[in-house]
Amino acid sequence: MKSSIFKNRSFVSAWLGNGVSELGGAFGTFCNSILIYQLTGSTLALGSMWLLYFIPSLFLQLFIGPYIDRWSRKWIMVISQWIRGFIFVIPLTALISGNLEVWHIYVVQCVVGLVTPLYVPANHAITPTIVKKEQLQLANACIDGTARLMSFLSPLLAGIVIEFTSVPFTLLFVSFLLFISGISLLFIREQRRKLEIRKTWIADFMQGVTFFFTQRVVVWLGVFLAFVQFGVGVTMVTTLPYITEELGGTVAEYGYFMAGFPIGYIIGAILVSKIKYKSRRMLMLGSLFIGGLTFIALCFNQSIPFAIITEIIGGIVMAIFSIHNTTIGQQTIPNHLMGKVFSVRLLIIRGAMPLGVLIGGIVSELVGVRPLYLSIGLMISVVSLVGMILPYFKFIDEKISSVKNVS
Numbered sequence: 001m002k003s004s005i006f007k008n009r010s011f012v013s014a015w016l017g018n019g020v021s022e023l024g025g026a027f028g029t030f031c032n033s034i035l036i037y038q039l040t041g042s043t044l045a046l047g048s049m050w051l052l053y054f055i056p057s058l059f060l061q062l063f064i065g066p067y068i069d070r071w072s073r074k075w076i077m078v079i080s081q082w083i084r085g086f087i088f089v090i091p092l093t094a095l096i097s098g099n100l101e102v103w104h105i106y107v108v109q110c111v112v113g114l115v116t117p118l119y120v121p122a123n124h125a126i127t128p129t130i131v132k133k134e135q136l137q138l139a140n141a142c143i144d145g146t147a148r149l150m151s152f153l154s155p156l157l158a159g160i161v162i163e164f165t166s167v168p169f170t171l172l173f174v175s176f177l178l179f180i181s182g183i184s185l186l187f188i189r190e191q192r193r194k195l196e197i198r199k200t201w202i203a204d205f206m207q208g209v210t211f212f213f214t215q216r217v218v219v220w221l222g223v224f225l226a227f228v229q230f231g232v233g234v235t236m237v238t239t240l241p242y243i244t245e246e247l248g249g250t251v252a253e254y255g256y257f258m259a260g261f262p263i264g265y266i267i268g269a270i271l272v273s274k275i276k277y278k279s280r281r282m283l284m285l286g287s288l289f290i291g292g293l294t295f296i297a298l299c300f301n302q303s304i305p306f307a308i309i310t311e312i313i314g315g316i317v318m319a320i321f322s323i324h325n326t327t328i329g330q331q332t333i334p335n336h337l338m339g340k341v342f343s344v345r346l347l348i349i350r351g352a353m354p355l356g357v358l359i360g361g362i363v364s365e366l367v368g369v370r371p372l373y374l375s376i377g378l379m380i381s382v383v384s385l386v387g388m389i390l391p392y393f394k395f396i397d398e399k400i401s402s403v404k405n406v407s
Contacts, residue, residue, distance in 0.1 A: 005138055010130040010189045015139075017184035018123065019146040021081055024177030025112070026154030027161075028088055031170050032105050034162070035091065039102050052106050054354040057113035061347045064117050068339025069204070073122040074190040078182045080119040085178030087111045092171040121346060125338035128330040129191045137327045138273050144323055145269030148315070152262035208340025211333070216395050218332055220387075221325045222345045224288060226352040227383050228318065231295060231376045233356020234364075242298070242307075242369045249304050260308045264315020271316070272323045281388065281396035284324050287317035288384035295377030299370045 005011055036049050068076065087108050094100040131139045161170050213219060243249040243257050277283040294314040301307050333341045364372050387393045 005131065005135050005142070008131060009187060011139060013184050013187035014123075014127065014130060015142055015146065017077070017081070017181045017188075018143050019150055020177050020184060021084075021119075021181040022147040022150035023154055023157075024174050024181060025084070026151055027158045027170060027177065028084075028108070028112075028174040030155055030158040031162070031167055031174065032091070032108060034167065035095070035100065036102065036105050039100070039105075049105065049109050050357065051354070052109045053113040053116075054350075054357075055113070056110050057116050058347065058351055058354070060114050061117035061343055061350065064121075064339075064343055068118070068121050068125060068343065069336055072190060073126040073339070074185060074188045076118050076122040077126070077188075078185045080115045080122075081178050081182035081185065083115050084112055085175045085182065088171055088175045088178070092168055092175070095168050095171070117343065117346065121339050121342035124326065124330065124342045125335070126188065126190065128338075129335060130188060133331070136330055137323065140323050140326050140330075141269045141272050141319075144319065144326070145266050148262040148265035148269065148319075152259050152266070155258070204340060208337060209344055211337055212341045212344045215332055217398070218329055218341070218345065220393065221284075221328060221396070222348050224285070224383065224387065225322070225325055226349050227380050228288065228291065228321075229349050230352040230356040230359075231380060233353035233358075234360035234372060234376055235356075238360050238364050238369045238372060241364070242373075243304065246369055247302070247304050247307065253304050257304065257308050257311060260311030261315040261318075264312035264317075265319045266315075267312070268316035268319025269323060272320050275320070279397055280324065281393060284321050284396065285384045285387040285393075287320040289381050289388065290314075290317045291321070292377045292379070292381030292384060295373045295380065297377075299374040299377065 032049060091100060091104045091108060094104045127139055127143070128136055158170060161173065239258065240254060243254040247253075249257070275283065291314050294310045294317075297310050298307060301310065329342065329345065330338070360372065387396075
């Protein structure tokens with residue numbers, strides 16, 4: 001199966017395009033963070049940079065779904081990458097001319113935030129159209145695993161590139177990678193469904209929302225994942241003080257800790273297609289339960305090596321849950337509704353992350369990082385345990401069949 005999927009030119013084009021995109025995007029974020037901190041010396045400015053990414057992203061996510069299904073998904077992905085590549089020319093030009101200001105970086109973050117809700121649902125929607133149904137889980141594992149590998153490698157590689165060249169050269173490299181990603185995506189052979197009746201935006205939007213909330217498995221797996229994304233949002237503001245203050249670690253050890261989750265995710269992506277299971281519900285929610293336990297373990301932990309091992313375990317179990325989650329959505333949702341439905345799903349999931357960032361920043365100041373980790377861990381573990389115990393959630397084990405006749 002592994003060899004056959006890599007003979008699929010469309011899949012290889014999407015796989016490479018996604019991998020290069022992830023590398024380029026992570027390089028760009030690394031550069032933006034350095035430039036903002038050099039210009040301001042303020043962690044508040046760094047937080048504002050992320051806020052300016054999330055707010056426009058969530059706003060556009062709310063209503064873009066119907067257009068994902070009307071337009072060519074391939075060209076949405078290609079143009080999104082080229083826009084991202086072009087926008088990084090702004091700080092590059094300003095930096096070279098000596099006129100770089102904070103607002104240049106903020107503009108980049110806003111544009112990237114607007115492009116992301118176009119690219120992500122289009123990417124999810126196009127994958128089932130270019131691979132066979134029995135290869136869909138493997139395809140998602142390859143794409144997700146490669147993305148995590150790039151997120152693991154990019155901080156290290158970006159640091160080396162900047163150290164031996166310069167930030168302007170790295171920004172130029174970012175633009176180059178994103179343009180190359182778009183070129184790779186051009187080779188996808190897209191199978192488009194002709195829309196016989198062009199509906200109004202509100203009719204299309206409501207169709208996506210209605211379908212989403214009539215599919216219990218899609219709704220509840222989205223809710224479970226939203227709890228995880230809330231926890232991820234919390235860690236975005238608590239990880240650095242946890243390692244450097246609670247555990248007395250160095251910046252290098254912070255980097256090792258940050259690498260733990262993507263390493264685990266890569267391992268999980270490799271294992272996911274090899275794991276045999278009788279109950280998909282127990283496999284997925286059991287993985288989520290273990291993920292909650294890793295937060296609890298961090299609360300009581302006093303060792304940096306143990307913290308890194310805990311993050312690796314968290315990455316493994318989250319890969320198992322997330323890849324199955326994405327695959328179920330792709331198998332359940334009719335292709336002509338995927339853009340609309342995935343946009344609703346992503347809005348719920350991604351909306352939980354900035355909420356986690358906000359609450360994590362406030363609560364950690366009031367009660368400290370460790371009690372916050374304990375609370376998040378208990379929340380995720382209890383929610384997943386409820387899903388495993390209550391008979392209501394047995395529908396997660398039901399055979400997936402896409403609803404074809406939806407108009």
